[in-house]
Amino acid sequence: xxxxxxxxxxxxxxxxxxxxxxxxxxxxxxxxxxxxxxxxxxxxxxxxxxxxxxxxxxxxxxxxxxxxxxxxxxxxxxxxxxxxxx
Amino acid sequence: xxxxxxxxxxxxxxxxxxxxxxxxxxxxxxxxxxxxxxxxxxxxxxxxxxxxxxxxxxxxxxxxxxxxxxxxxxxxxxxxxxxxxxxxxxxxxxxxxxxxxxxxxxxxxxxxxxxxxxxxxxxxxxxxxxxxxxxxxxxxxxxxxxxxxxxxxxxxxxxxxxxxxxxxxxxxxxxxxxxxxxxxxxxxxxxxxxxxxxxxxxxxxxxxxxxxxxxxxxxxxxxxxxxxxxxxxxxxxxxxxxxxxxxxxxxxxxxxxxxxxxxxxxxxxxxxxxxxxxxxxxxxxxxxxxxxxxxxxxxxxxxxxxxxxxxxxxxxxxxxxxxxxxxxxxxxxxxxxxxxxxxxxxxxxxxxxxxxxxxxxxxxxxxxxxxxxxxxxxxxxxxxxxxxxxxxxxxxxxxxxxxxxxxxxxxxxxxxxxxxxxxxxxxxxxxxxxxxxxxxxxxxxxxxxxxxxxxxxxxxxxxxxxxxxxxxxxxxxxxxxxxxxxxxxxxxxxxxxxxxxxxxxxxxxxxxxxxxxxxxxxxxxxxxxxxxxxxxxxxxxxxxxxxxxxxxxxxxxxxxxxxxxxxxxxxxxxxxxxxxxxxxxxxxxxxxxxxxxxxxxxxxxxxxxxxxxxxxxxxxxx
Numbered sequence: 001x002x003x004x005x006x007x008x009x010x011x012x013x014x015x016x017x018x019x020x021x022x023x024x025x026x027x028x029x030x031x032x033x034x035x036x037x038x039x040x041x042x043x044x045x046x047x048x049x050x051x052x053x054x055x056x057x058x059x060x061x062x063x064x065x066x067x068x069x070x071x072x073x074x075x076x077x078x079x080x081x082x083x084x085x086x
Numbered sequence: 087x088x089x090x091x092x093x094x095x096x097x098x099x100x101x102x103x104x105x106x107x108x109x110x111x112x113x114x115x116x117x118x119x120x121x122x123x124x125x126x127x128x129x130x131x132x133x134x135x136x137x138x139x140x141x142x143x144x145x146x147x148x149x150x151x152x153x154x155x156x157x158x159x160x161x162x163x164x165x166x167x168x169x170x171x172x173x174x175x176x177x178x179x180x181x182x183x184x185x186x187x188x189x190x191x192x193x194x195x196x197x198x199x200x201x202x203x204x205x206x207x208x209x210x211x212x213x214x215x216x217x218x219x220x221x222x223x224x225x226x227x228x229x230x231x232x233x234x235x236x237x238x239x240x241x242x243x244x245x246x247x248x249x250x251x252x253x254x255x256x257x258x259x260x261x262x263x264x265x266x267x268x269x270x271x272x273x274x275x276x277x278x279x280x281x282x283x284x285x286x287x288x289x290x291x292x293x294x295x296x297x298x299x300x301x302x303x304x305x306x307x308x309x310x311x312x313x314x315x316x317x318x319x320x321x322x323x324x325x326x327x328x329x330x331x332x333x334x335x336x337x338x339x340x341x342x343x344x345x346x347x348x349x350x351x352x353x354x355x356x357x358x359x360x361x362x363x364x365x366x367x368x369x370x371x372x373x374x375x376x377x378x379x380x381x382x383x384x385x386x387x388x389x390x391x392x393x394x395x396x397x398x399x400x401x402x403x404x405x406x407x408x409x410x411x412x413x414x415x416x417x418x419x420x421x422x423x424x425x426x427x428x429x430x431x432x433x434x435x436x437x438x439x440x441x442x443x444x445x446x447x448x449x450x451x452x453x454x455x456x457x458x459x460x461x462x463x464x465x466x467x468x469x470x471x472x473x474x475x476x477x478x479x480x481x482x483x484x485x486x487x488x489x490x491x492x493x494x495x496x497x498x499x500x501x502x503x504x505x506x507x508x509x510x511x512x513x514x515x516x517x518x519x520x521x522x523x524x525x526x527x528x529x530x531x532x533x534x535x536x537x538x539x540x541x542x543x544x545x546x547x548x549x550x551x552x553x554x555x556x557x558x559x560x561x562x563x564x565x566x567x568x569x570x571x572x573x574x575x576x577x578x579x580x581x582x583x584x585x586x587x588x589x590x591x592x593x594x595x596x597x598x599x600x601x602x603x604x605x606x607x608x609x610x611x612x613x614x615x616x617x618x619x620x621x622x623x624x625x626x627x628x629x630x631x632x633x634x635x636x637x638x639x640x641x642x643x644x645x646x647x648x649x650x651x652x653x654x655x656x657x658x659x660x661x662x663x664x665x666x667x668x669x670x671x672x673x674x675x676x677x678x679x680x681x682x683x684x685x686x687x688x689x690x691x692x693x694x695x696x697x698x699x700x701x702x703x704x705x706x707x708x
Contacts, residue, residue, distance in 0.1 A: 063347065
């Protein structure tokens with residue numbers, strides 16, 4: 001069996017990423033899967049992308065823009081971010 | 087070039103440093119490319135792209151020339167051209183040492199200037215500065231690295247006095263970065279300031295206490311980082327470094343491409359810090375070329391990496407156009423900082439809010455020549471980080487010292503490394519908070535979420551938390567916490583006030599500090615620690631630490647002497663008025679046990695109205 005290689009885009013292990021570890025994965029051409037050297041994760045590119053989208057759910061303000069930082073003792077005010085806007 | 091007067095008149099604007107370094111073999115790119123491409127040419131292309139992007143949006147830069155690029159006539163000429171045409175400053179970076187010439191000359195794969203032995207540090211500094219002079223005909227005004235220790239700064243300032251600004255730390259880069267990089271990235275430099283500061287001659291983490299202690303430079307951090315997300319999590323995902331934001335996957339896709347409003351929110355929160363710092367606010371962006379390599383990085387293709395850099399420059403350019411930002415070179419920033427910060431004792435403050443997760447968490451950060459600390463209002467104002475800057479711990483770092491790579495400034499409290507309020511079944515974590523006792527029941531303000539207001543006073547900074555109510559055996563007890571940082575003495579006051587009518591019921595307030603010391607999650611041996619409570623000239627109690635869980639009670643104060651970090655920490659009442667009704671009834675010290683290697687300082691008072699005032703005093707010992 002041929003040795004594994006780095007896959008395109010340097011995908012990190014999504015399971016390790018969820019525990020704050022940046023672990024580049026390697027690609028097994030035979031199974032068409034990425035796999036992790038540190039944990040037992042293995043999965044297709046599609047599965048990796050899906051898990052990465054799950055990861056982003058912890059960022060509750062991912063799509064929001066601060067309008068006003070408000071008074072010290074109140075949370076900032078946000079609005080939905082519009083495509084292309086800064 | 088702008089005059090100093092113009093810059094001073096812009097004091098409520100964001101002071102901005104854009105810094106680029108041409109590397110000819112950036113460590114990230116070499117790994118990522120796996121030696122398959124010509125890193126040298128690619129790195130030059132990336133540097134050009136960064137320069138062109140900044141200039142496109144009307145921003146001047148500081149070009150930090152690396153050792154490797156001093157051997158490139160092309161880069162030297164380019165730097166001169168951009169200096170003449172755009173006003174870019176040509177500085178000298180002590181990053182980017184690795185190259186064929188360096189490795190052959192020094193016979194090493196090491197590349198972090200602070201990790202070499204002292205003789206080698208001097209040799210490399212002289213080599214870099216000498217070569218720089220040879221190529222440019224002058225010595226630089228700015229330099230930097232991921233971290234610069236006091237030894238290196240002092241040597242540079244002595245030999246090359248033109249240097250007045252240096253990149254000298256990565257904020258909260260330590261065990262968290264090490265873990266994130268699969269325990270392979272040895273940049274341990276936790277515990278420094280997050281914004282520009284004047285480093286002490288003794289320890290570069292500590293702001294200088296006076297002119298005699300002034301190292302002669304203004305230091306800046308390597309990135310402007312999120313003061314909440316970086317403390318709670320992996321520091322490398324949350325900074326004004328667009329590729330860090332991509333690394334953290336803090337973006338989404340839409341019809342216009344990749345969007346990262348968090349990056350703009352982060353820059354804006356740094357602008358907001360002007361409110362707490364006499365109008366001064368600062369941002370810097372320093373993206374090494376490895377982050378923009380053509381093979382892509384962190385799941386992002388090159389196109390997204392490049393777009394994020396362009397978008398960041400575009401946003402700074404827009405702020406500049408609107409008169410909300412002033413782009414400066416590093417040496418200009420140093421002059422501006424000196425002008426706007428004439429008082430060494432004036433602290434840097436940040437009331438920092440969560441702009442990412444959707445919580446209402448709020449931290450207050452404070453850094454003065456006496457201490458750095460963080461109050462967490464999601465835990466009632468509990469102190470979750472404490473660094474005794476007053477000790478100016480004369481740490482040496484590098485080969486031949488006791489700290490080959492660990493340059494972090496020690497903590498007394500670090501609630502994430504050392505548990506804080508929540509522990510598993512036994513022991514206690516490092517934190518400073520207040521407990522309220524009534525009829526055998528207890529509540530800790532760590533479990534009372536609130537927010538707070540900042541107030542500048544003549545003598546320092548006052549932080550007032552919104553009152554919280556705890557209910558014990560049916561009795562509602564409403565408590566307001568007030569924190570005061572005395573700039574003159576460096577001491578910190580905490581006042582806990584009962585603000586509702588307890589109808590004569592008596593409750594016990596217990597202010598406590600659970601501390602340890604170290605730079606990582608692991609506590610060094612504590613047997614040199616001594617704990618002391620004082621009652622009067624004839625009475626007190628001394629405990630030499632032996633992990634036996636012993637306690638001692640006294641009337642006037644409680645303290646812990648921590649020789650390993652040259653610090654004595656004291657919890658006391660208002661020493662100017664020991665008969666005050668706010669003075670605690672008693673103090674207590676307690677040693678820890680092997681399973682929970684910490685120490686405890688406590689102050690208690692039984693009250694039905696009014697409050698209790700305690701002072702935290704840090705002193706240098708040894």
